[in-house]
Amino acid sequence: MTRFTGADDLRGATFTGVSLRGARIAESDLGEVKIRGSEVGGMDVDAPWLGEGTFVVNGVDVVAFVEAELDRRFPGRSERQATSPEALRAAWAKVEAAWEAAIARAEAMPAGTVDVSIDGEWSFAQTLRHLVMATDMWLGGPVLGREEPFHPVGLPYVEPGGQIDLTVFSNTDPTWAEVLEARADRVALVRDLLADATEADLDVETRNPHNPDHPETTRSCVHTVLEESWEHLRFALRDLDAIEARDDAG
Secondary structure, eight states: OOOOOOOOOTTTOOSSSOOTTTTOOOOOOTTOOOOOOOOOTTTOOOOOGGGGGGGGGGTOHHHHHHHHHHHHSSSGGGGGGGSSSHHHHHHHHHHHHHHHHHHHHHHHHTTTTGOOOOOOOOOHHHHHHHHHHHIIIIIIIITTTSSSSOTOOOOOOOOTTTOOOGGOOOOOOOOOOHHHHHHHHHHHHHHHHHHHHHHHHHHOEEOOOTTTTSSHHHHHHHHHHHHHHHHHHHHHHHHHHHHHHHHHHO
């Protein structure tokens, strides 16, 4: 099986009369890709940033349709860009409740479910660990000013040239109980931050943890945590569905 990695530059390449059936493309830049006269039956596209541009199928930009359907499937998701303190508190309460339901569902499934990986994606437990890290990155450091914001249970997504010191994270797999404890602590951190927040508090400027020269506000940092929470909930529930389907078929 041919494998292309970051070392391969395929920008501007043309594929004609080739078969990509069953190919898997992950963490790649497909912006402005054009597909013409090709078979796409069964194609599965999962793009968390779909709403940031256009996605045209047969001349129809489907972004608004997809976003509306996701908002329908995940009540509260549409409020992830809320602006007022009151609206943000309500928005966080909804995603918090949605995650509580997801955790209860995962725990009710066969033992070991939380550690199952589907198609090489993060397991349910790893997803919670990543949300711990994301909360620390966007709130613990920039907003709360903690010198050592990262919980060792957190799981970072390592970007090329990233600035995260990976030595602060545990090199071993934590127990499910440890994951839940870390996650509950970070959920409470967001809840407490928003509990008494005012418009002025949300307007306070801080820095983007990926790009210190790019200004953020407390509000925009909270938006990022909300976005991460909803997107990773979607991933987690998608994989729980796949696990259940596999178990039922087996």
